[in-house]
Amino acid sequence: MPLRIYNTLTQGKQEFKPMKEGHVGMYVCGITAYDLCHIGHARSAIVFDTVYRYLRAKGYDVTFVKNFTDIDDKIITRANKEGLTAGQVSEKYIEEYYKDMGKLGLRKPAHEPRATMYINDIVGLVKRLIEKGHAYESNGDVYYAVRSFEGYGKLSGKDIGELEAGARVEPGEAKKDPLDFALWKKSKPGEPSWESPWGKGRPGWHIECSAMSTHYLGDSFDIHGGGMDLIFPHHENEIAQSEGATGKQFVTYWLHNGFIQTNKEKMSKSLGNFFTIREILERFEPQALRLFVLMHHYRNPVDFSDLSLKEAEKALYRGYASLRLVQSLPAEGKPPLSPDKLGAFAQKLSEYETCFYNAMDDDFNTAGALSGLFDLLRLINTYFKDATARPEEDAVQRLGGFVRAAADILGVFDSDPRSFLSSRREKRLAGLGLSKAGIEERLARRSLLRKDRAFKEADEIRAGLLREGISIMDTPGGTVWDIAEE
Template structure:
């Protein structure tokens, strides 16, 4: 089989890809939280991994590809409360919306799209194992991961445990052993959806789902794990701590992260009002043109989105079609 090289965020080097099982590739990519229509930042990893997957298949690999939906999340619950409906109605609606625009971008479906709500048993089992292994502790109805117990914590992001402060996405609980300890399980607040667990009614923290679902479908060690570079810390760092702390096996051989999308050279953000939804872009440009544009820059580099560049992509796409 053709030799390929990939840049691995874990080693910070370009490495020759060696599959765990000859002829096969196991891929897990972090998916979206379905609380709104997908924005173009969601389209980039989808198109990038569609190409990587198609290429691996083209050179002869049998690919197993898993991408999750985070269908249990504060943003979904808030939206459901605002609309006076339940979380499932919201997540189902935006999962449909996700498939609709990804189909327009010719992104082939992955083999499985697991949802957090379908994997509570796997998640609870993994948290129980982490408590047994001494990596996690119970605090009231919550369970936290003690990052000081995992000697390799920080190996992906390059952060040092001693420098770690409570981040914005980490709930602050003064009784935690270390400020960087993160929630594996959270006690349910009134009015929230909940699941029964050995620690009472609650729901999982954000990071544990990917460790649990990756292990469920692909085994303890996988070939590729992907996602946006904004997920390196804390999400992927925490996935490593959870998975390796639970199974004792090396979790991921090659970590691949795609770059950010900027809008007219500015960071995309809701507050700057430059947050582009894929469905709105597709009203002006074809799916082929948007896909062509997303692939016009190396996946690790930042990609600048502007009408000029989209128009250019549309023209180039038309030229290609004429030639064909």
């Protein structure tokens, strides 16, 4: 089945056809480095990481570029507040970005360019736009003449006439038209600046992405992504800049992820209703956050809450418990599955595998894909809970292959099940202030009581452990315990 992608530009799903057979050029707008990342940034990062992973899984050679904006008003403001230089601020928050995002299992893009390292490209592009009559210099600033670009508004569905009413002019700006936007800003005293034909200044926000994407991917490339809010004006302006300069179509497919909300409101700095990735990862597994994101379609808004993250975490643990069953094959003391049953298992496996890939091919429908994966996890429990099979068995091999492939695409369920579960258990145990030896001592006592059929006392021990956050299970192979889910 061919991959179909929803394209903001055409407002519909289209079959994906890269410009160059087998190769994909993909650019995603990264962060402006002036503060810690919140989970909205995490969603965007996870979504496009998954897109990247899936394209690679489809066999494409993907050149993935994701930028950092390291010069901008907000950075300068922050620098003044903290008594640092703009460079120090962006450097600091890029480091923090890596600390937080590094835990989310993001595949490293081929290039992660920073705006200030591409000033030459930017100046060159601005010069070209002036030459082509799309931009003009005005008192040390350079503006893009929006009305000179015929297709302006085609991405965001906006009409120039209607935009005019809302356009603003900052004090001190010398635009010929209120719609025009800055390509190059003359620097004020004390601000970071670079030499240019128009005097000392710094790039406007939109121009950097045009310059850096073209630097690595050429005048035209396949995929450009970012958050919904970047559609206008950021991406609209990028199109005007790049297509104005080259006369060629800039990007074929525009992808935009929906927002994280809390209480049905957009999560944002200005509303103060945001959670940083850091805060969330103190309380939840990184893979639970990933799963939470992937359980929703990337274009829909998602309401964030502790409850929904807890649900994702439970599903994650349950899944790993199933995978641990497979990992333990062949399991001693369990009867082998008959060839018939293995055959039935393999058939179901194929069904779920198809479901998974069909969903992914349909505009990266990870929520649909996960339903196939969860079906499979249940199937594993059904067949392997009380039976075993040799790992070299064909069905088991295929199972392993599919689980690895799916985990590689989604970035969840890709840890070693046994060590994932035990390390999580130890972490939580420490949090509860309990020791393994203490628990096992109490369980040993309980076992003796049970042997004597002193169930009342045995049950008291069990109830006591549960109050402290430990649940236990009596199995034929003995009593096992685990952290009780809330």
